[in-house]
Amino acid sequence: MKRILIIEDDQIVANVYRNKFAVEGYKTETAPDGETGLKVMRTFQPQLIILDLMLPGISGVDVIKEIRSETEFAKIPLIVFSNTYLTNLIQDAWRAGANKCLSKSNCMPKDVVDVVRNLIGDSGAIPQSQPSTAEVVVAKPATLTTENDAEFQADLRKTFIENLPTTLYSLRTGMQAIIKAENEIVRLKQVYELYRQVHALNGNAGIAGLVQIAHMSSAFEALLKEIYEKPKNINASSIRTIAAAVDFIGLLFEKGTLPDRQEIPVSKILVVDDEAISRRAIVYALEKARLKSVNVEDPMQAMLLLTENEFDLVFLDVDMPGMTGYELCAKLRALPQHKKTPVVFVTSLNDFDNRTSSTMAGGNDFIAKPFLFIELTVKALIHVLRGRLNASQLHRE
Secondary structure, three states, X not given: OOEEEEEOOOHHHHHHHHHHHHHOOOEEEEEOOHHHHHHHHHHHOOOEEEEEOXXXXXXXXXXXXXXXXXXXXOOOOEEEEEOOOOHHHHHHHHHHOOOXXXXXXXXXXXXXXXXXXXHHOOOOOOOOOOOOOOOOOOOOOOOOOHHXXXXXXXXXXXXXHHOHHHHHHHHHHHHHHHHHOXXXXXXXXXXXXXXXXXXXXXXXXXXXXXXXXXXXXXXHHHHHHHHHHOHHHOOHHHHHHHHHHHHHHHHHHHHOXXXXXXXXXXXXXXXXXXXXXXXXXXXXXXXXXXXXXXXXOOHHHHHHHHHHOXXXXXXXXXXXXXXXXXXXXXXXXXXXXXXXXXXXXXXXXXXXXXHHHOOOOOOOEEEEEOOOHHHHHHHHHHHHHHHHHHHHHHHHO
């Protein structure tokens, strides 16, 4: 019987994978952090290790480096769970010696079993010599039927949905703690606590097959991680985005758990900004979430596009020559197809508080320059997914 070590701090996720591998015939041990994982590895002697990169204490990348530094485990297959929005972390994992990187938000347990089989074969007798990580061992057919896999997935989803009220209460409590923090040190601590909660949500939603919740929490997790690591980015704009993300996750809990709402929608977004660098930054942030966009510098050209096309979301710079973002927003609201299209104004951080407290000329939201790429990504996902949820609700009615 082949042995697998899972290093994962979320006990629910760890238990799900341990039980799944047990059914498939593998012997599995789990560890809640990197330090414990290294100790278990030396005694358990696994043929393969599955590792979450976002671990408390020793980082997942440092754990990989330590594993690779030990001769006995220098070539052991390593599968890592990560967040697709944390591209630098994934690259670090590859350089450190990971063999396969999987996204928690869109990877099902049966998919992980398939990857394991490709790396070390089925769960039968241990071969005389461990195969090189470069070799691909032909996998035998899965021991579970498609019907059993579907039943397993449905059971995971049922358990996840039953825990949603408790999860949402915890997220809202964490968000309020950030807003009410008495000083920056306390606020930073609360950001970390919320980050760990959203990290767990991402993993749990992923294994439950709740794609939209997992995708949203994946981007949100990346935002919280970035502002925790770079506290100077904790400002009025990012805190507003954090609050909006928690509120929207609550909406997803209410409306986004149905089977027919699990696809990430194809979207079309318009970006209007006379500054080329700012436009490129917005487009890049949207591409991180696989959201397609059209960008222009001239408000009059934008108005022509809005007249001839339907968009799911519009980003408008506030201060533009010829026509301000406010004026363009007022004009697009006169178009029948854009009466309810979400509009996000992009403004300077110095003006953020004044702008948000004043009329938004028909806009829905603000984001401050200079913005974090991932903050704008989170904003866009909130508005695009909300729009599709609302449209789906109207269609059902």
